[in-house]
Amino acid sequence: MASKAMAKAMTITYKLGTALYINITNRCTNRCVFCVRTTAAGVADGLNLWLEREPTVTEVLRDIQQWDTAGLSEFVFCGYGEPLARADATIDICRELKKSYAVPIRVNTNGQANLLYEQDITPLLAGLVDAVSISMNAKNAQEYQAICLSEFGEKAYASMLEFAGKCKQYIPVVVLTVVDIMPPADIRACREIARQVGVDFRVRKLVD
Template identity: 40%
Template sequence: MADILYTYKDSVYANITNKCNCSCTFCIRSLRDGVGSADNLWHEKNPTKDEVLNAIRNYDFSGYKELVFCGYGEPTCELDTLLEAAELVKKEFGLKTRLNTNGLGNEENNRNIVPELSKVIDSVSISLNAPDAAKYQEVSRPKYENGFDKMVDFAVKCKEQIKDVKWSIVDVLPEQDIEKCKELSEKNGIQLRIRHYS
C-alpha cells in the first residue's frame, strides 16, 4: 500500500485518496510518485476508513504541530474518512488540523459540507490557481461546470465558519494574473498565499 501518512517540515500529511475531480495542468502527480518523506503516494486502491484511522492511531506525532489532509487526491472525495480522521487526531493527539483542497467538495458531495468541516478542521487552504473562470477552467480542468464560481462560493462559506481560510496560487502565474488574484482576495476578505512552484 502507498503511504497514508507522510511528513513534510513540521507537519504530518494524510494521503487518504487518489480520487480527484480536477486535472490541473501543473499537478505534482504527473511529475513524481512522492513528496516529503513519502516515496510513493499512489494507492493501488484507496485505503479504507479503518486503514486510515489505524494509521493515525499507531503514528508517533511527537514534534509535529498539525495533521494536514493533502495527498495525491482531493480529500473531500472521501469526506466520511476525512471527518472521522480529523476528529480522531484532535481528540486523541491534540493536533490542529488543516485541509488542503481544490474547493469543489460541495459539488462532490452534493451539499454544503462546510458546517461539518468546521467542527473538526482548524484551517483551510484552497487552490485558487487562476484569477477568473476562463483561466481556471483552462488550468484546473474541473469535472464540474462553473467550477471557478463554485470554488469561490466554497471559500466564502468556509470564511464564515472557519477562522483560518486562505487561497493559494503558485508564483509561475503571469504578474497580471497574480495582481488579479490579489484583488479577488481583497474583495472577498480571504488571505492569499503565493507558493513557490518547484
C-alpha cells in the same frame, strides 16, 4: 515510522517538516496541468502516493499512531487526490484526531466539494478543521478551466470562491492559493479577489 505492513502496499501518511500529511484518495475532480502527480516521480524524496485502494478510516488512524507526534505542528489532508472527495472519511478521521491530539488540522482542497455533493458541506467541518487551503490557481473561470480541467467545467471557479466564503463561517483560517509560476499581474488580481471574498491569500511553490 509508518507501519511496515501498510507501507508495503501504499503510503497513507508521510511527514514533511513538522507536519504529518494524510493521503486518503487518488480521486480528484480536477486534472491540473501542473499537478505533481503528473509532473514528478513523487513528492519530497520521490515518495509515491499512488494508492492501491482507498484506506479505511481505521487504517488511516492506525497509520497515524505509528508516528511520534511530539512537536508535530499540524495534520494535513493532502496527497495524490482531493481529500473532500471522501468528505465523510475526512470528517470521521478529524473527529478521532481531535479526541487524541492537541494538533491543528488543515485540509488542502480544490474547493469543489459543494459541487460534488450538490449541497453545502462546510457546516460539517466546524470544530474539526482548523485551516483550509483552497487552490485558486487563476484570476477567472476561463483561465482556471484551461489549466485545472475540472469535470464541472467553468462553473467550478465560481463554486470554489463561494466555498471559500462559506468556509469563513466555520473554519478559523481560510486561504486561497496560487502557484508561483503565474505572471505577477495575475497574482495581484488573485490577491484582490481573495480580499473581496474576505479570506487570506498565499503564493505557493509549484511543487510543495
